[in-house]
Amino acid sequence: xxxxxxxxxxxxxxxxxxxxxxxxxxxxxxxxxxxxxxxxxxxxxxxxxxxxxxxxxxxxxxxxxxxxxxxxxxxxxxxxxxxxxxxxxxxxxxxxxxxxxxxxxxxxxxxxxxxxxxxxxxxxxxxxxxxxxxxxxxxxxxxxxxxxxxxxxxxxxxxxxxxxxxxxxxxxxxxxxxxxxxxxxxxxxxxxxxxxxxxxxxxxxxxxxxxxxxxxxxxxxxxxxxxxxxxxxxxxxxxxxxxxxxxxxxxxxxxxxxxxxxxxxxxxxxxxxxxxxxxxxxxxxxxxxxxxxxxxxxxxxxxxxxxxxxxxxxxxxxxxxxxxxxxxxxxxxxxxxxxxxxxxxxxxxxxxxxxxxxxxxxxxxxxxxxxxxxxxxxxxxxxxxxxxxxxxxxxxxxxxxxxxxxxxxxxxxxxxxxxxxxxxxxxxxxxxxxxxxxxxxxxxxxxxxxxxxxxxxxxxxxxxxxxxxxxxxxxxxxxxxxxxxxxxxxxxxxxxxxxxxxxxx
Amino acid sequence: xxxxxxxxxxxxxxxxxxxxxxxxxxxxxxxxxxxxxxxxxxxxxxxxxxxxxxxxxxxxxxxxxxxxxxxxxxxxxxxxxxxxxxxxxxxxxxxxxxxxxxxxxxxxxxxxxxxxxxxxxxxxxxxxxxxxxxxxxxxxxxxxxxxxxxxxxxxxxxxxxxxxxxxxxxxxxxxxxxxxxxxxxxxxxxxxxxxxxxxxxxxxxxxxxxxxxxxxxxxxxxxxxxxxxxxxxxxxxxxxxxxxxxxxxxxxxxxxxxxxxxxxxxxxxxxxxxxxxxxxxxxxxxxxxxxxxxxxxxxxxxxxxxxxxxxxxxxxxxxxxxxxxxxxxxxxxxxxxxxxxxxxxxxxxxxxxxxxxxxxxxxxxxxxxxxxxxxxxxxxxxxxxxxxxxxxxxxxxxxxxxxxxxxxxxxxxxxxxxxxxxxxxxxxxxxxxxxxxxxxxxxxxxxxxxxxxxxxxx
Numbered sequence: 001x002x003x004x005x006x007x008x009x010x011x012x013x014x015x016x017x018x019x020x021x022x023x024x025x026x027x028x029x030x031x032x033x034x035x036x037x038x039x040x041x042x043x044x045x046x047x048x049x050x051x052x053x054x055x056x057x058x059x060x061x062x063x064x065x066x067x068x069x070x071x072x073x074x075x076x077x078x079x080x081x082x083x084x085x086x087x088x089x090x091x092x093x094x095x096x097x098x099x100x101x102x103x104x105x106x107x108x109x110x111x112x113x114x115x116x117x118x119x120x121x122x123x124x125x126x127x128x129x130x131x132x133x134x135x136x137x138x139x140x141x142x143x144x145x146x147x148x149x150x151x152x153x154x155x156x157x158x159x160x161x162x163x164x165x166x167x168x169x170x171x172x173x174x175x176x177x178x179x180x181x182x183x184x185x186x187x188x189x190x191x192x193x194x195x196x197x198x199x200x201x202x203x204x205x206x207x208x209x210x211x212x213x214x215x216x217x218x219x220x221x222x223x224x225x226x227x228x229x230x231x232x233x234x235x236x237x238x239x240x241x242x243x244x245x246x247x248x249x250x251x252x253x254x255x256x257x258x259x260x261x262x263x264x265x266x267x268x269x270x271x272x273x274x275x276x277x278x279x280x281x282x283x284x285x286x287x288x289x290x291x292x293x294x295x296x297x298x299x300x301x302x303x304x305x306x307x308x309x310x311x312x313x314x315x316x317x318x319x320x321x322x323x324x325x326x327x328x329x330x331x332x333x334x335x336x337x338x339x340x341x342x343x344x345x346x347x348x349x350x351x352x353x354x355x356x357x358x359x360x361x362x363x364x365x366x367x368x369x370x371x372x373x374x375x376x377x378x379x380x381x382x383x384x385x386x387x388x389x390x391x392x393x394x395x396x397x398x399x400x401x402x403x404x405x406x407x408x409x410x411x412x413x414x415x416x417x418x419x420x421x422x423x424x425x426x427x428x429x430x431x432x433x434x435x436x437x438x439x440x441x442x443x444x445x446x447x448x449x450x451x452x453x454x455x456x457x458x459x460x461x462x463x464x465x466x467x468x469x470x471x472x473x474x475x476x477x478x479x480x481x482x483x484x485x486x487x488x489x490x491x492x493x494x495x496x497x498x499x500x501x502x503x504x505x
Numbered sequence: 506x507x508x509x510x511x512x513x514x515x516x517x518x519x520x521x522x523x524x525x526x527x528x529x530x531x532x533x534x535x536x537x538x539x540x541x542x543x544x545x546x547x548x549x550x551x552x553x554x555x556x557x558x559x560x561x562x563x564x565x566x567x568x569x570x571x572x573x574x575x576x577x578x579x580x581x582x583x584x585x586x587x588x589x590x591x592x593x594x595x596x597x598x599x600x601x602x603x604x605x606x607x608x609x610x611x612x613x614x615x616x617x618x619x620x621x622x623x624x625x626x627x628x629x630x631x632x633x634x635x636x637x638x639x640x641x642x643x644x645x646x647x648x649x650x651x652x653x654x655x656x657x658x659x660x661x662x663x664x665x666x667x668x669x670x671x672x673x674x675x676x677x678x679x680x681x682x683x684x685x686x687x688x689x690x691x692x693x694x695x696x697x698x699x700x701x702x703x704x705x706x707x708x709x710x711x712x713x714x715x716x717x718x719x720x721x722x723x724x725x726x727x728x729x730x731x732x733x734x735x736x737x738x739x740x741x742x743x744x745x746x747x748x749x750x751x752x753x754x755x756x757x758x759x760x761x762x763x764x765x766x767x768x769x770x771x772x773x774x775x776x777x778x779x780x781x782x783x784x785x786x787x788x789x790x791x792x793x794x795x796x797x798x799x800x801x802x803x804x805x806x807x808x809x810x811x812x813x814x815x816x817x818x819x820x821x822x823x824x825x826x827x828x829x830x831x832x833x834x835x836x837x838x839x840x841x842x843x844x845x846x847x848x849x850x851x852x853x854x855x856x857x858x859x860x861x862x863x864x865x866x867x868x869x870x871x872x873x874x875x876x877x878x879x880x881x882x883x884x885x886x887x888x889x890x891x892x893x894x895x896x897x898x899x900x901x902x903x904x905x906x907x908x909x910x911x912x913x914x915x916x917x918x919x920x921x922x923x924x925x926x927x928x929x930x931x932x933x934x935x936x937x938x939x940x941x942x943x944x945x946x947x948x949x950x951x952x953x954x955x956x957x958x959x960x961x962x963x
Contacts (some may be wrong), residue, residue, distance in 0.1 A: 150860065232793065384713060393797075394785060394797055394798075396785045396786045396787045396794060396797060397783050397784060397785050397786070398768065398771045398772060398775060398784040398785075400781065400782065402781060405779040406779075406781075407776050407778075
């Protein structure tokens with residue numbers, strides 16, 4: 001691997017992140033944070049930019065062609081260093097311990113939305129935080145912004161704005177954009193990246209305006225839009241979206257979460273005037289079906305039960321419509337791996353809670369901002385399984401698995417099957433590891449593991465929607481942060497770093 | 506007529522044989538000296554060795570004075586280019602053989618005419634169409650359809666214990682149905698018989714019936730009361746025809762499986778096709794493979810590989826193993842004649858014959874032209890035009906029929922099908938369809954031509 005080249009590109013990446021971080025300074029100033037907070041935010045950005053500049057300086061003058069190795073190296077280390085340097089404001093402004101800050105930032109960039117911030121979190125000074133209300137606005141903004149940057153991908157963002165990365169950009173693009181296969185919209189990757197970001201920005205603005213128009217404060221509506229379109233899950237309220245207890249907000253956020261979980265190429269084609277284009281896509285139809293079936297089965301189960309919403313209010317003996325309201329929000333939030341919550345689904349009947357846990361494995365669509373295994377992979381696996389069963393009878397038949405009428409190459413099929421294996425293996429392995437490092441019960445360990453690997457955020461048990469990850473031991477937090485990175489970059493990109501031949505050539 | 510024929514392959518050879526007569530001067534161009542020499546030994550044609558898409562070669566072939574260019578090489582691009590060159594020399598008519606219609610788009614104004622092509626022929630497509638026609642019912646062995654009309658000429662083989670066997674045509678139990686259809690030709694023991702009122706149907710007869718689709722369907726359900734529509738189909742070979750056939754049949758709702766010996770070709774087929782198709786990778790002459798694909802429960806078995814011998818043997822094997830109806834593709838002209846005589850094979854189709862067929866349907870004289878070449882016998886479906894000066898014009902069919910060597914099967918007036926009964930009076934501008942052999946078409950044509958004063962043939 002050409003290490004100097006990787007260092008140089010990661011340096012550029014850090015400069016981009018530092019510049020974006022700088023926008024939190026005016027936000028902090030306008031929202032009326034104390035001057036020390038604003039100044040420390042400025043210092044943080046300066047540090048990030050300086051480190052980026054230094055990296056570029058040390059690796060100056062190097063040139064070369066991107067190979068597979070450099071592509072994987074840039075994406076993996078880019079994300080890792082983005083999370084390390086993105087954590088600086090948490091340490092400087094709110095005096096987080098380094099691992100808490102790292103966990104929070106990694107959770108932000110990978111759009112997981114798992115938080116450590118609650119009223120038990122101890123800071124560097126030994127004092128305890130009172131929860132989200134203690135976090136200054138500038139930092140809250142940066143926290144939501146990490147989601148938004150990570151959602152469409154920081155490397156894809158860099159591809160869109162840095163022309164120097166344009167050469168051999170395929171390596172980078174394929175290493176970061178989720179899904180088993182990527183379809184390209186334009187001949188140039190850089191222009192494809194621009195288009196995807198354009199759609200992303202457009203949808204975010206529309207959602208923020210809709211929320212603001214519905215009565216949410218301007219600051220909250222932007223932060224919520226960032227969290228929604230990135231399928232992140234950080235909210236500005238400790239009780240998440242349930243704190244507003246507003247049907248209009250629930251509907252708008254559900255709708256946009258659903259959009260964010262679908263392939264952005266479809267949105268682009270739709271915006272270009274191809275109406276009903278979404279339903280021509282097999283993956284989208286599957287995604288839609290999974291959503292509808294889950295919502296209605298949970299709605300039926302919940303009708304007549306008591307629901308406790310995250311703000312602490314208890315609704316007794318809910319009717320169909322109220323049940324539909326909470327179940328649809330929760331299903332879409334979990335399936336798209338956003339992780340917002342309006343109701344405490346940890347207390348729901350076993351069927352509902354377990355179904356939500358299963359949906360965590362499925363995730364959104366390929367080419368979206370969502371995590372999980374992706375609907376297209378599940379669909380491919382189902383079809384491949386049917387084929388393998390059929391093959392017991394027709395031993396000599398050729399594999400004929402089709403997605404959108406196109407035959408899927410057996411190379412892709414094998415990679416998908418292997419992806420499933422690694423995903424499940426990682427899930428089990430990290431669950432075990434969590435139990436070694438202080439997680440006391442099985443439900444919590446397993447749900448925390450999948451909630452991080454699938455980039456969802458809240459799980460069940462002690463990491464339920466009303467609780468946080470703040471109580472976990474430092475090693476457990478680091479393990480979960482690694483899981484988030486693995487999940488966001490879809491395993492292969494990160495795992496390839498651990499091959500000896502990756503470094504040796 | 507001066508004809509330039511490009512390609513001396515099976516299609517070119519057939520065309521040369523068919524078109525070579527005292528009126529036509531034919532120049533055949535091909536890349537292969539061997540093929541050209543073989544042709545020259547048999548026929549009175551000029552041959553030229555060279556690239557069919559080469560301007561100078563075509564100029565040498567005398568394209569300046571040609572009336573007709575037929576581009577039938579196996580390469581689409583060569584054929585299209587040759588037609589363009591021909592139009593540059595103002596050749597009156599160009600015929601281009603293509604494998605698919607995807608080269609053109611009406612919507613974008615990119616038509617064959619803009620490339621200098623007057624007529625397109627798609628031998629593979631038409632052959633596939635013919636095969637599909639024969640698949641509709643079990644007892645159909647061939648079907649000749651007419652575009653823009655429900656009229657058709659269908660050949661059915663009378664199965665064992667059929668109510669139709671042993672029946673005299675005059676005693677046909679449903680006189681209303683009998684009035685709507687015409688029994689045109691019967692093939693018995695590979696001999697052509699002209700049916701008349703006293704003819705008695707026998708088991709194994711192949712009967713060509715003309716009429717509209719509904720009447721023929723009711724005849725079929727009478728002839729074979731237990732007949733079930735074909736549903737499960739097995740195709741052998743991922744060839745161009747196999748590929749097209751599979752795609753079309755799946756779209757029509759048939760249940761299709763395909764056997765291909767080469768895994769690579771099978772994969773390519775699946776990549777190209779947008780339908781879900783089961784491809785079994787194995788040797789079609791291997792009993793295990795045939796069992797796996799379910800040959801004993803299939804309604805139709807179609808062998809479309811490029812090897813004629815393998816096709817014939819595979820079909821016989823499939824029939825032995827219980828395939829309901831087996832259909833083979835043959836390319837060699839020599840085999841086309843023997844396939845109807847093989848008892849294990851129900852139908853045979855020759856893409857080359859179909860190609861010749863498509864070219865011939867553009868040619869023809871003022872009074873007669875070939876509509877279709879029959880695959881089961883050496884006979885043609887002719888289309889004849891009634892002129893005001895024709896001897897047959899204004900006559901009732903029943904009065905005239907005895908003097909004709911063949912049976913008039915269909916009559917079209919203003920593009921509409923007329924019921925052909927003895928009472929029908931033929932008028933000018935009527936189009937008449939009849940099945941005839943090349944020998945008796947001359948005699949038939951006399952009745953449509955203007956009587957000449959000193960006609961040697963009369």
